[in-house]
Amino acid sequence: MTAPECRADEAPHYRIEFSADPKLPACDRASSFEAMLDSHVSEDVLEPPASRVLVMHIGRTSSGTYTADVRIESLEGTTIGEPQHLEYPSAVSCFEVLYNAAFISATQMGAFKPPKSKRDGAPLVHCPEEQPAPAAPPPNAVRKAAPSTTRVTGATRPAVLEPRASRTMRVQVGLGGMFSLGMAPEALGGIQAGVVARWPKLWSVELDARWTPAVETRPIGPTIVEVTTMSAVAAPCFRPDPFAFCGLLVVGWRQESTVNVIDPNGGGVPVLGSGARVAAESPPLASRFTLRFDADVVVSGAHWRSTTRRFDFGAPGPVSVTFGAWLFASL
Incomplete structure (x- = not known):
């Protein structure tokens, strides 16, 4: 058998x-x-x-x-x-x-x-x-x-x-430079810092802070006007390495002031917008460092004119584009 x-x-x-x-x-x-x-x-x-x-x-x-x-x-x-x-x-x-x-x-x-x-x-x-x-x-x-x-x-x-x-999340901190078109009447350059929480399954959340120093913008006759900006960005991201695709929420402040008049004056306006980011990350440098390059497109929900007294030197358009370069370190 x-x-x-x-x-x-x-x-x-x-x-x-x-x-x-x-x-x-x-x-x-x-x-x-x-x-x-x-x-x-x-x-x-x-x-x-x-x-x-x-x-x-x-x-x-x-x-x-x-x-x-x-x-x-x-x-x-x-x-x-x-x-x-x-x-x-x-x-x-x-x-x-x-x-x-x-x-x-x-x-x-x-x-x-x-x-x-x-x-x-x-x-x-x-x-x-x-x-x-x-x-x-x-x-x-x-x-x-x-x-x-x-x-x-x-x-x-x-x-x-x-x-x-x-096997839990890991944290990165970064510092970099940025260049923006549309945040003010003139192009602005500044610095940015951020922290990223990354999970193994392709997801991350990033918080960034940006600041642009005072820059002379379009003069109002003989009057010189300076503009500076500061903003915070929250970005949940999908990260199919080496790329990242993110949604953005931006809150910030734009400050204006006249600088060559007897009675200097100025004011500020809030910034609120949302948008998207595309980023590319380099292979690791010395195991724990990486370079990243990104581009943000943000649409503001409300727009403004100058708040510098009765002067009107123009307002940014509804869309701003920001390019950034970063150096990140894993903690």
Whole structure:
């Protein structure tokens, strides 16, 4: 009598929990990692509902070596199989680290196992769940065999991921210059500072402050008028690296004053508007610094004329355009 052939259940589906050291913004590419992983798996195992969690963390040692920690968990948090800890030379790029980590992750998920087939006439029974077998790492990776601890530059550390706190948002602070058309009758240049809260799944919220020093604008006969502006910007953003697409809410103040009359006078008017931003970010500089260039288009809900007594030297149009250059640092 032929023994019944066992049948494996449908391949388990996975939810991805990806994180990277805040000092490695170039490696913090969750969408790129998932795309690479998806190219290796043969079924829609990344579609919900998930029965397991693939946890991936990219880090770096004090000597500059990249690390990749991979483990599979149940939804209750129990580790399934053997966690993998890999190290990559400091000379490789984040792309190579992500590609190799995706390969190892797919192997842990059992992506390269041959499918089980049904023999004619043989009944199918349920198979006990098999643990994914570890595979040899691809080139440039050095696999650590110890399942619980591994030796890194003389220090013993767990061969699992860092604590979950490292997978939360990270913060960047930035300083830069800006050039604006439409905030005043003349073009204005100034400085700006900002803080950004970034989450792993492509989203961020940014708060900026801008200031333009006093600039002589269109004279009123022999009278010289100076204009200065200050504003605050709130920007929720969608960030498919290296780009960012943001909505904007702008509040501010425009101050005017005459400077060469016996009785100087002036006044100010509020600014309120909304708009959009497009930005592009450079690869990391010295691990924690990045450059960013952006362009904002803002439409004001109300417009004004000069408040400098009875003089009228013109008002900005309904649309202003601001170009900015930033240097950001990850905290």
